[in-house]
Amino acid sequence: MPFGAFFFRMKRNYYLFYGLLFFLAIFYAFVNPFERNTNLPGCFIYEHTGIFCPGCGLQRALHAFFTGKIMLAFRMNLLITIALIILCIDFILLIFDIEKLRIVPRVINSHVGLMMLVIILVLFLVFRNINSEYLIFLKPSL
Secondary structure, three states: OOHHHHHOOOHHHHHHHHHHHHHHHHHHHHOOOOOOOOOOOOOHHHHHHOOOOOOOOHHHHHHHHHOOOHHHHHHHOHHHHHHHHHHHHHHHHHHOOOHHHOOHHHHHOOHHHHHHHHHHHHHHHHHOOOOOOOOHHHOOOO
């Protein structure tokens, strides 16, 4: 049984997950990581290695997304912004009880789906660290 299947077996667990995401949205709507005087931590991996991890730009992308600046969120972290859009769509489908169109339960309840997510994360890590003018959109704006 995949890890996701363990946690997301019942519908109320999805509501719990989306409730936590809602509180995260409220937090990042009011806390601005773009300001230098915030006490939010920076990326440990980038600070010590100079390599952009898949999470680099995550806090700034969350702030931009939850304050309605979607294009800025895409520039900060493309992957998390796409994931947030998918989660928002999944939440709407969950509220209206349209189970057959929901993709999140199918992905996290299968080994293949979880493996695809790991492969996407690794490819995102590799491509965002290649110095190419064609892949510059994957790097967070510093």
